[in-house]
Amino acid sequence: MTKKYDVIVIGAGNAGLAAAATAAATGMKTLLIEKNVYPGGCATSFRRGRFEFETALHELANVGTEENPGTIRKIFSDFGIDVNWHIDDTAFRVITADYDVTMPAGVEKFCCEMEKNVPGSYDSVRAVFRLGKKANEAFKYLSSGKPDPNVMMTKHRDFMIMASHSVDTCLNALNMPQRAQNILNTYWSYIGAPSDRLDFLFYVIILDRYINLGPAMPIMRSHEITSAFEDSVRRNGGEIWYGTKVEEIIMKDGKALGVKIGEKEIYGSKIIANCHPGCSFGSLIREDHIPERALKIHNARKNGAQFFTMYIGLCKDAASLGINDYTLILYDSPLSVKQYEGCRGLDTSFIMVNCLNCAFKSASPEGTSMLYFTSVFTEDILKDVTTEGYKDFKNHVAEAMIKRYEEKAGISITPYIEEIVTSSPATFARYINTPGGTPYGYEVSLWDSMIARILNSKNERLFGNLWFVGAHGERTDGYNSAISNGIDAAKSAIKEIKQDRETIA
Numbered sequence: 073m074t075k076k077y078d079v080i081v082i083g084a085g086n087a088g089l090a091a092a093a094t095a096a097a098t099g100m101k102t103l104l105i106e107k108n109v110y111p112g113g114c115a116t117s118f119r120r121g122r123f124e125f126e127t128a129l130h131e132l133a134n135v136g137t138e139e140n141p142g143t144i145r146k147i148f149s150d151f152g153i154d155v156n157w158h159i160d161d162t163a164f165r166v167i168t169a170d171y172d173v174t175m176p177a178g179v180e181k182f183c184c185e186m187e188k189n190v191p192g193s194y195d196s197v198r199a200v201f202r203l204g205k206k207a208n209e210a211f212k213y214l215s216s217g218k219p220d221p222n223v224m225m226t227k228h229r230d231f232m233i234m235a236s237h238s239v240d241t242c243l244n245a246l247n248m249p250q251r252a253q254n255i256l257n258t259y260w261s262y263i264g265a266p267s268d269r270l271d272f273l274f275y276v277i278i279l280d281r282y283i284n285l286g287p288a289m290p291i292m293r294s295h296e297i298t299s300a301f302e303d304s305v306r307r308n309g310g311e312i313w314y315g316t317k318v319e320e321i322i323m324k325d326g327k328a329l330g331v332k333i334g335e336k337e338i339y340g341s342k343i344i345a346n347c348h349p350g351c352s353f354g355s356l357i358r359e360d361h362i363p364e365r366a367l368k369i370h371n372a373r374k375n376g377a378q379f380f381t382m383y384i385g386l387c388k389d390a391a392s393l394g395i396n397d398y399t400l401i402l403y404d405s406p407l408s409v410k411q412y413e414g415c416r417g418l419d420t421s422f423i424m425v426n427c428l429n430c431a432f433k434s435a436s437p438e439g440t441s442m443l444y445f446t447s448v449f450t451e452d453i454l455k456d457v458t459t460e461g462y463k464d465f466k467n468h469v470a471e472a473m474i475k476r477y478e479e480k481a482g483i484s485i486t487p488y489i490e491e492i493v494t495s496s497p498a499t500f501a502r503y504i505n506t507p508g509g510t511p512y513g514y515e516v517s518l519w520d521s522m523i524a525r526i527l528n529s530k531n532e533r534l535f536g537n538l539w540f541v542g543a544h545g546e547r548t549d550g551y552n553s554a555i556s557n558g559i560d561a562a563k564s565a566i567k568e569i570k571q572d573r574e575t576i577a
């Protein structure tokens with residue numbers, strides 16, 4: 073049997089695109105197969121009337137400026153991808169029952185603003201960012217190949233100490249006032265786990281990337297990133313098949329031989345699946361080919377949060393409506409643990425509202441503005457929704473979101489709504505094929521954080537030449553993480569292909 077492709081990638085989400093671009097760039101005969109008719113998975117945009125709405129991205133971490141580039145900017149530059157970025161100078165505005173604060177990007181500005189809001193907090197908040205910087209340096213060393221345990225114990229001692237402690241434990245150890253902890257913990261919803269279950273090391277890495285380098289967004293929406301990746305794959309000779317669903321991964325003796333599309337079989341040396349294992353076991357891979365350990369690992373984990381989003385086009389500009397914040401986060405309680413609990417039922421106590429026009433005015437036609445509403449749900453909100461009740465369910469959540477926003481932000485938008493689109497977890501499940509439509513993979517926890525997953529990655533390679541990549545992967549959710557995860561898997565596949573070739577030669 074002749075192998076047609078070196079690498080077959082299933083799914084053109086962030087991780088799949090990055091994997092295919094990496095494989096193609098090293099001269100591997102690459103095929104990328106995507107069931108939708110466009111690239112990106114979550115990472116895309118769509119038009120309604122006069123508006124182009126961003127589907128998912130609020131802000132990308134780890135981009136930075138040309139003078140102070142983050143990993144993502146460097147990765148894109150290596151691929152020859154030129155994205156026109158907007159880097160915002162505000163991190164977020166957060167309103168809870170206790171406070172209403174707007175936090176700037178930039179570490180020093182962030183710490184000073186925190187001191188203004190919570191006197192006596194400066195030193196402990198500054199210490200968090202110092203640890204964040206150290207954690208990022210250690211993480212880079214850890215990711216660079218074979219880390220030397222002695223170097224980890226001496227040069228990166230803080231990294232070892234921080235690992236496996238919760239955010240709450242470490243912020244208390246730094247004597248940070250509770251109110252400052254609450255404000256600092258605002259980002260938990262970007263990861264999907266509360267501060268008592270979130271590993272501190274992971275959190276400071278994320279904080280450092282967002283606050284130090286500033287939140288970034290592509291001016292032309294996510295499509296600018298994904299079409300540039302697509303271009304990179306094709307420029308390097310890779311093939312992309314859109315509108316094509318992989319129905320089976322052909323397995324034999326613990327190895328993946330290729331993929332099945334209808335009656336057609338396509339063969340490849342290495343397969344990279346940008347698919348959630350939960351949706352792949354039993355549908356893409358036949359049960360008798362799934363190692364028991366893989367099922368146990370999957371069952372031990374909890375699927376990530378579900379999302380409900382709403383995209384609104386307004387026939388009035390943001391400033392005249394009194395909308396001044398790019399990212400406004402509304403929580404009931406100031407405590408992240410309570411905020412997480414409040415995301416269990418239909419009437420979520422958390423919404424995030426983004427107005428792209430506040431980042432760059434020209435995001436929609438003059439005299440108009442756009443708002444993206446996002447709520448996350450930590451339990452399955454669709455479980456009691458019937459087919460007949462689906463429309464009412466969507467309307468209920470949408471109306472509750474608008475009401476909450478109008479009350480808490482004190483801004484009236486209802487009379488100016490020109491376009492409105494809602495996406496429930498069912499919508500996301502249809503587009504990205506994950507359990508409950510989660511874009512967050514598996515929920516992170518103290519035993520299953522990014523560091524634990526990376527350290528365990530070799531033990532979790534249970535399918536030989538088949539890799540699962542995406543938000544469920546080692547680096548967890550988010551554009552930045554999924555892209556890096558896809559690149560890591562492709563590099564590992566390329567290395568093995570080269571070794572196989574040397575053995576044959």
Ligand SMILES: Cc1cc2nc3c(=O)[nH]c(=O)nc-3n(C[C@H](O)[C@H](O)[C@H](O)COP(=O)(O)OP(=O)(O)OC[C@H]3O[C@@H](n4cnc5c(N)ncnc54)[C@H](O)[C@@H]3O)c2cc1C
Pocket residue numbers: 082083084085086087088105106107108111112113114115127128129130131132133316317318319346347356379381446500503504505506511512541542543544549550551552554555
């Ligand atoms: C509303 C919202 C807001 C978000 N905000 C942010 C943010 O501000 N910053 C951030 O970094 N992240 C954010 N995220 C999270 C981020 O978008 C995701 O974590 C990330 O994009 C997931 O990438 P992925 O590689 O797992 O691919 P996915 O987006 O899950 O895509 C998987 C792709 O694989 C395809 N596929 C699956 N099965 C098959 C098959 N059998 N055959 C062919 N194709 C298949 C799917 O069609 C899909 O295109 C947000 C997500 C949402 C929904």
